[in-house]
Amino acid sequence: MLKLGVNIDHVATIREARYRGRTTGEPDPIAAALICEHAGAHGITAHLREDRRHILDRDIVKLRESIKTRLNLEMANSPEIIQIALRIKPEIVCLVPERRQELTTEGGLDVVGNLASLIDTRKKMNAAGIDVSLFIDPDPRQIEAAAKSGAQFIELHTGAFADKFHDANERDKELQRLISGATQAHGLGLSVNAGHGLNYDNLQMLRQVPHLIELNIGHSIISRAIFIGLANAVREMLQLMENYPASS
């Protein structure tokens, strides 16, 4: 069964837009994570960025304490965040690019160019009982380097496929790259996840990509939640307003 990890960064992005620098604020990403779990999500994904633009340190601590499924911490390969991960002990970390030199032209992690340092981090994580995933483009060189790194997982970057979805030719090319990438990675002994830009329209086509274990999806789920939840939110507010004394 294909598993779903819900990325809750987008909930924190909305909170930070209004409550940046405060110790509380809504919407609470932890409450959102618990709703996702209750609805059947197999894991929760959160990206603690070096610039703390959405998820904050306190969110990661509370998520670790609260969720019952699996915590997938997305993170840069940076000393400060590595120390936090080793302390929090998520089930898995997904190493993602945040700085220019870690990034391929397409947007995945440049494993080829950063192999030694990624191996070092991979060993530290594994020694602490944490699995490691590398967020990479479906590029044969990057996949080969990922296998060399000893990582347990890769997460195939589906952003190009999602971006080109409405151009049949380009989309089919990207889909073929994902199919080849997943096949290559599986052959090299890597477990394969995928994510970025997946939504309610493009998901169906991803069935053609073999060997996928988990999809990490955020933006489209949070976006859809607005539309399937907005009517209830308005009704609740109207109910609260009902007791207002009639004006004369």
Ligand code: PXP
């Ligand atoms: N996987 C990784 C590595 C990500 O960084 C993100 C968030 O950008 C996602 C999956 C989820 O992407 P989206 O929010 O587009 O569904």
